[in-house]
Amino acid sequence: MHNKEVKKETSLIHKGYVSKNHHDSLTIPLYQTSTFAFSSAEEGERRFAGEESGNIYSRLGNPTVSLLEERMMELESGKGALAFGSGMAAVSAVLLHVIKSGDHIMCSRGIYGCTFGLLEMFEEKFNISHSFHAMETEEEIEAAIRPNTACLYIETPINPTMEIVDLSLVIKIAKKHGIKVIVDNTFSSPFLQNPLEMGADYVLHSATKYINGHGDVIAGLLVGNDADDMMKLRMTVQKDVGGIISPFDAWLLIRGLKTLHVRMDRHTQNAGTVLSYLKNEPFVENIYYPFDESHPQYHIAKKQMKAGGGLISFTIRGGKEAAQLFLNSLSLIKIAVSLGDAETLIQHPATMTHSVIPEMEREKMGITHSLLRVSVGLEHPEDLINDLKQAFIKVQDQMPTTNVN
């Protein structure tokens, strides 16, 4: 079979699948089943005792789901992978696995709104504290580590500000202190950045985004660098909390994964074209794209990402009023949260994805009412630019007093 000797682009199409074992079906069958029939009571006993491999019940494993996990493990260069029913199920599972009451979680300066909500809940209910840090220098990171810090939780690029965290710096310091590093790699996809290869302990994805790529599944994936530890997670938090993926959604993700590399190339290419346009648009104040030379962490992005990806954030002159007017003036581009789909999506993080974060905290993260986030899709970029242009003209017409100089 195609294993170690082939490139990732080939693995994500072929790895782990033998047609001969499945009635010659080119693609993996969808094992849409809740449970598996044992041939005898003794076989059931042996499987439960772990003395014999084989399927038991789909919350504990399913052949369609297993293929997805195997391919993800390869893509992220891990030793074990688990699929979940949402990105948040993956986030909560890995945190429940590494922390206990009284611990502290040290986070990047910004995180996704619902991850923030989860951390607030942990604090209120279980006395698990958290703090946010720019993580720019060794001194600052060292000073922020507390005796009870159990893990570092990092998004990079950060949703939605596109700030970059220097993974090799953070991982080096965490290792010195024996602290686990969890990286939310959703914005890069496993194709543009591989934190486990840099020494992180866990990498997770909202697979709802680039991995699926077609806007029709909510799912999460977690990959770890230790096979035994991931097996433990599977047989404890995942089994007992139960946030598993459905076989059908896993089947759709396997299909999505096959084109991930091609889609990421085109998302990046289209984002580059849209970026060049936005940079010359007078209504755009600041623009945040990892591979744009004006990005404050451009050199770090270049070091750890293969390309800039499909997400661009920018601030619009005229504040919330202009931002909402701009969104309402678009026609091809959809006003929607989520990202990584074929359709170009735009959203207003302060009132949408990050609205649960109290205003003061949000402003500290750089999420102002002027900030907009675009997930550049796979349409022809000229059509996207035409839509953006006509929307800026409408803003200009309706807010003529906004200073664009």
Ligand code: LCS
């Ligand atoms: N991590 C990141 C960085 C995310 O952006 C999201 C969702 C999640 C985790 C959670 O994944 P889910 O459970 O939704 O699969 N982010 C969204 C966003 O920016 N817009 O809509 C959802």
